[in-house]
Amino acid sequence: MGAVAGLLRALVPRPCPGCDAQLGREAGLCPACRARLVPRVEVYSPLWLRPEGHLVTLGPYRGVTRRAVRALKFGGARDLAGALGGALAAGVPAGWNVRSVVPVPLHSARERERGFNQAALLAGAVAASLNVPAVPALRRTRATGQQARLHAHERAGNLAGAFAADPRRLPSGPVLLLDDVMTTGSTLLACRDALHAAGVREVRFAVVAR
Incomplete structure (x- = not known):
């Protein structure tokens, strides 16, 4: 499948999702856009209230990161997960x-509708770079309203009790919790709480963009 995909990229040039430059055989993003993916560790409200509130990110949800995330999430450009995940992994201390x-x-109904979970694709790429397993230890117990459509004060309530964790497949030690985009941090905190409730002691955070 990789050889076929490479042949198709060579025969049918397509624009880079980050800047619209024509791509050749390379997958995901052009070299110039890859160079703009610079990871950094940040402390971001409301996470700063907690000792584990540091997160690694590629920066604000704008420019190349915004266009790349949207192409992955809504355009089905799954090969972007490798470029984004690899860049993100390079910033994990x-x-x-x-x-x-x-x-x-994602809730199972939404994942069936989209055909994949973009966070799972990114987690696989990050895990491969870190040489650790990617483990789907969390599940949504109920469907929730889309966070992006809610006011900040509504988001925590929307996610209350929406996640459960099964840590039996997790190796012992710190967990890196990963999502594509963080706005207020409510989703990450709800997932972290579910992992803590299941006995996971230490949770770190990673998001492509905030």
Whole structure:
């Protein structure tokens, strides 16, 4: 399948999702856009209230990161997960001692509708770069309204009790919880609480964009 995809890219040039430059055989993003994916560790409200409130991110949801995330999430450009995930993994501090990567789950109905979970694709790429397993240890217990359509004060209530964790497949040690985009942090905190309730002691955060 990889050889076929490479042949199709060579025969049918397509624009880079980040800048519209024509791509050749390379997958995902052009070299110039890849160079703009610079990871950094940040402290971001409301996470700063908690000791584990540091997160690694590629920066604000704008420019190349915004266009790439939207192409992955809504355009079905799954090969972007490798470029974004690899860049994100490069910013994970060695001191975090990450032992597994857990994606934020979609509700099963929404995942069937989309055909994939973009956070799971990103988690796979990050985990491969860190040489640790990607583990779908979280599930949504109920459908929720889309966070982006809610006011900030409504988001935590929308997600209350919406996640459950099964840590039996997780290796011991810190977990890197991963999502594509963070707005207020409510989704990450709800997932973190579910992991804590299941006995996971240490949770770190990673998002492509905030």
